[in-house]
Amino acid sequence: MSPLSTKETAILLIHCPDQQGILAAVTQFLNKNDGNIIYLDQNVDRAESIFFMRVEWELDQFAIPREKIADYFDTLIAKKYSISFTLHFSDERPRMALFVSKMSHCLFDILSRYMAGEWVVDIPMIISNHDDLKPIAERFGIDYYHFPKNSSNKEEQEAKELALLQEMKIDLIVLGRYMQVLSNNFVSRYPNKIINIHHSFLPAFAGAKPYHAAHERGVKIIGATSHYVTTELDAGPIIVQDVVRISHIDSIDSLVRKGRDLEKIVLSKAVYKHLQRKILVFNNRTIIFN
Amino acid sequence: MSPLSTKETAILLIHCPDQQGILAAVTQFLNKNDGNIIYLDQNVDRAESIFFMRVEWELDQFAIPREKIADYFDTLIAKKYSISFTLHFSDERPRMALFVSKMSHCLFDILSRYMAGEWVVDIPMIISNHDDLKPIAERFGIDYYHFPKNSSNKEEQEAKELALLQEMKIDLIVLGRYMQVLSNNFVSRYPNKIINIHHSFLPAFAGAKPYHAAHERGVKIIGATSHYVTTELDAGPIIVQDVVRISHIDSIDSLVRKGRDLEKIVLSKAVYKHLQRKILVFNNRTIIFN
């Protein structure tokens, strides 16, 4: 629970064509400017010849002021090696909106971690198409916005949601068993910033009622999958998956019950990885750094 | 989530020396008296030649009034086959006391299931040796009793706790990372009615600081174990265990973080099995019915 470093840090997520000297170039850039590296994880996709890296260093002795780091890195290193990068700072506290429907298990799991201070995040709002979970939001002192949706008002309600998200400066949207499909317009505003939990081991049983489908097919293991939402349903980059063994004895009800434990843990693990800036998306797949 | 039967049911947990005809005798007793069996699970320990069984049937057409079932079964069946049994009714709502210290993850997990109506239980009280988690109890509207303990007042404080538990008619005590060892006197008042979560894969790393010990030993998998508390520390009948893979990269902090998810799920699974009367204890081991 104690952070590795209490100092402020900068984090670089990098990918580029693999080439000799890239790792030395980046680490030298940090070393020469007195950036004490406290984390480094890298790997090469040999099949596609792409280099991936996450590096984190302390800012306090770093020679380059934080507002100029991106510019210097771009000029001195990134251009030379055709690097794509994103730069983050540990003191940036992401703002998360939580979307829920009627089931409370993911909501409780996320709020309990939030309350316990496990995550560096602010959760200023919960959005729902139902009002069932409003009492829980109130218990935790979080604003709850009710946007009921049907086939005729979806566009209009999404417009209100988008306006509110923008006003509240939301960086990350987490769908905690939110039982509505977001429109392509909505999704495209938050690329790789909407995390969903699907209650199956994707790509098996995409779409509606996966536990019914799993029972019908007679599988011996069920799963849950957290992924970034893209415009193609249940087809976005997978972040975390987990499974649990079942048998012929399990009814659909018991699959639902066992699945809930998977869903909440798998969703929270994905959110945690995102908040740590340990996910890099490439070609609809994720690199999950250690 | 929907119960298999909304009718009131009776549940028999049975064990006896294995012998020809025992299964037929019990099922006939129920059939002849118009008890519609909705659940039956049985098995034989061949090494020790013991028969174990859980059977559940609907009461509405059952010919024997519920207050006489134990007597009739004892006279007509149990004596003949040397059966030990306990009888439960589905409309008996157990009363649980939750003991916690400073960590909130097990508390939240249990309360979230309680609030969502997943469990048939009442939780009228939380007891703690610290007051850190009192605000959470208040959020959920549950009475919180603070009994700070030290080496000199332990006996006295336990006496108060025992009086309170008795007054509140508590049937089940759940230790949700309660960081105090209960005295033998306390434990012997609640045989197979105190469930603890130990943060290791028992019997490995019994006692204090199991994550430190696991890190020191360099294991590649860590675990959590829920068990009934007996007077021998961390040696009671094991109910549920689960594990998660780790590596040399994991610091003690990350073991603690990964372990939390195991602990809360493993504890809640054990409580759920207990509340369903699906656990039978024999020779310091558990039979966990399907």
Place this chain on the structure above:
Amino acid sequence: MSPLSTKETAILLIHCPDQQGILAAVTQFLNKNDGNIIYLDQNVDRAESIFFMRVEWELDQFAIPREKIADYFDTLIAKKYSISFTLHFSDERPRMALFVSKMSHCLFDILSRYMAGEWVVDIPMIISNHDDLKPIAERFGIDYYHFPKNSSNKEEQEAKELALLQEMKIDLIVLGRYMQVLSNNFVSRYPNKIINIHHSFLPAFAGAKPYHAAHERGVKIIGATSHYVTTELDAGPIIVQDVVRISHIDSIDSLVRKGRDLEKIVLSKAVYKHLQRKILVFNNRTIIFN
């Protein structure tokens, strides 16, 4: 490794509409005729109201001669309760044919169990569309038949295979990474008697090249599935599944390597369950008794 009983036993696999008294009726039938039950596992599918059971008893004191058991059980019990059943005897030694292509891991795993006497089975023959594994068959002293197949000779070669299987009195066909699709005609001759291993977590990635597909989709877990072969490709009743965690670091080659360990174990577990007569197929799903 030592059998539970060294006496000859009979095994009944039963399913029927669920009804009061069915369990008592079957166990009484065995008890009254001095059949000592050494195994009983049963369960009810509440959604479809079907009763499933496997019961095994010793023959030596049983009042009904083994050749008349099926007839008596049918007349006295099965007709009354609309029971479908199959009857097996522990001294019937199934005869297995093993189909392989070029990969040896499943072949070695099966033969090592066979040589060690883990399974009650005879394996008189190996059939392949290639001759790569012939030296291994020879090492183990098992006849190897080479039936190379292409688009023009498939029907003809299958006819030869079927004739040989019949001549050799084969009861069970195991496809140990046999890379040819069997025709509907072939499959329909051996209903629930052909076990295949598919190198994915079905229904995900059915068909060809599942590891490539898994890599492309970016899943975080891969699996293997053993199932009975039906005329619909990769859609037969699932027997055993298992999974292993992977990451972005894994190349397709490393998925193939990790998958091999899953495949061989998952296939051998399914064969073992089949040989023990612990599988009952109902509605394209399997009931796997304990």
Place this chain on the structure above:
Amino acid sequence: MSPLSTKETAILLIHCPDQQGILAAVTQFLNKNDGNIIYLDQNVDRAESIFFMRVEWELDQFAIPREKIADYFDTLIAKKYSISFTLHFSDERPRMALFVSKMSHCLFDILSRYMAGEWVVDIPMIISNHDDLKPIAERFGIDYYHFPKNSSNKEEQEAKELALLQEMKIDLIVLGRYMQVLSNNFVSRYPNKIINIHHSFLPAFAGAKPYHAAHERGVKIIGATSHYVTTELDAGPIIVQDVVRISHIDSIDSLVRKGRDLEKIVLSKAVYKHLQRKILVFNNRTIIFN
């Protein structure tokens, strides 16, 4: 199965006190001398402040002749950073001796991988205290040496074994359920070069009869542990562990049966990691590179 590179490579395993610039120094040393890096995995133990690394590069363009690499690296890099290192070459084919007793499952698993060419290794000999498995060794054409041991001849027999191992230039000893404890003298000749499989989830159930102990304790999960052998019994650095879920239904026999599948896979995984030079031992713990 196809190697990442068919070119000859050099492999460095490194550890040293963590310090700024170490990663850049090593990678620059290779880059400057035209060593094309095809693998790099590194991490820092923050608690102990130790840097660990495995790097592999192609030799064909490398400016330093292979016989001088160790010397140059030591002089130019290792001394400066207090690095401990070992240097390996991909074309060095380790020579393995396999020790077995009466059980064949590990033996078969290893030999099947050896025959299939999965491992870069030579296995010129099998040593046993029994002659039960000699026929299998003959089937595979591998020399089998029978050294029966008892309390009075152990020292003498070990002397013969050691002489033979030396004569055969053995680099790695694998104990595939070898049921004899090796003397401290024997063990100290092969530090981190003897791999054992213990049939429990260590440190639980060290010593004899772990399945009996697991059954007695009533655990819900059993495991297997591969580790380097040290002079302290079952206490050496752990390489791989895996587990399988069990229940009250499992007899000791079924634990033994389920455990066999774990044991062979866990042992073979450890051997594979060793052969790839992906294991570094530090403070009785292993760093297992990706």
